[in-house]
Amino acid sequence: MAAVVDPEIRVVTIDDLGILRSVQEDPATGRVVVTITPTYTGCPAMDVIRADIRRALAAAGHPDAEVRTVHSPAWSTDWISDVGRAMLAAAGIAPPAPVRRDGVVPLTLAVRCPRCGSPETEQLSRFGSTACKALWRCRSCSEPFDHVKAL
């Protein structure tokens, strides 16, 4: 179950992405209830994620598991675990910076190139190949790369 990966970023599990909020078993019936939250409201991967969770639980002996979707509190990139961040970077996707909080002086941190590590990078587009990513380019090695934008 915890091995279910994001269908659009297949190197990170839904647990490490912070999409998986809770897994509970009803002590009376033994029925498993899984609660998840979408990264973005329009995330088209949610149906596949629900199906993958049901399939994984059915294989583990819980064919009647229920998957609930909640929207509050809203998902934040701060919920991506350290393991998740490392896996993103290893796959060539620059992980997000911490989300700016109210009252803190706005500071734009350099996004390091996940291939060569150079901080000499530039944003090509605020929107990328999936809803949660922006498109960047490294000025040192010239490679374009995805960056999970802070949300």
Next chain:
Amino acid sequence: MNGPFAFTLALGDDALVAAQRLAEWTTRAPEMEEDIALANIALDQLGAARLLLSYAGELEGAGRDEDALAFLRDDREFRNCLLVELPNDDFAVTMAKLLVLSAYQVPLYTALADCPDERLAAIGGKARKESAYHLDHAALWVKRLGDGTEESHRRMQAGVDQIWPYADELFAAWPEAPVDPATLRSDFDHTVSAVLAEATLTVPEVGWTPVGGRDGVHTEHLSYLLAEMQVLHRAHPGARW
């Protein structure tokens, strides 16, 4: 119609019609990055529309789900503002529309996040983060075009002039709604005037201000948009993947 249902339906229709219009740019945007950006913004709007229309259907209690509300109503039953149904036209017009829409949706969703209705608060809390990116994107383009060449300045000003009359409808007083849009106007004016000033553009004089969308009285553009959006669903009722 009762307050929360009518309000939720209006917001859902705003997002749905905006999504459909923005998606028309797919494969037609001026550059590849913009193509992806507009499709992403359309997807965010569609996500918000699905949540809002699903909830509207529950509030109504007549058994209509998001699909029934999106695909099986005619133009007179839609409650979106006129702004979102206007044709895309010049790219500058689309950016002027996106600026006005997102400068309205950011304070709207922010206020909604604190309203007593838990479902609307959850939707607002989620959607405001996405709308902030839309506002940022529109503001960047308006500044770039407004403070660009003589030609881009001329077209950006023309876009703002063309769209400006439609902004008023967004802030029509609705005291019984969970968030009265009239309370959002000063926030909107502050945001937009700062962007236009930096873009070296002039805030248009307020003259003729068309309304009617919230009462189902639309421009002729909406029925063409709905025909394209609804044809597949209506031609194959109940079809599934």
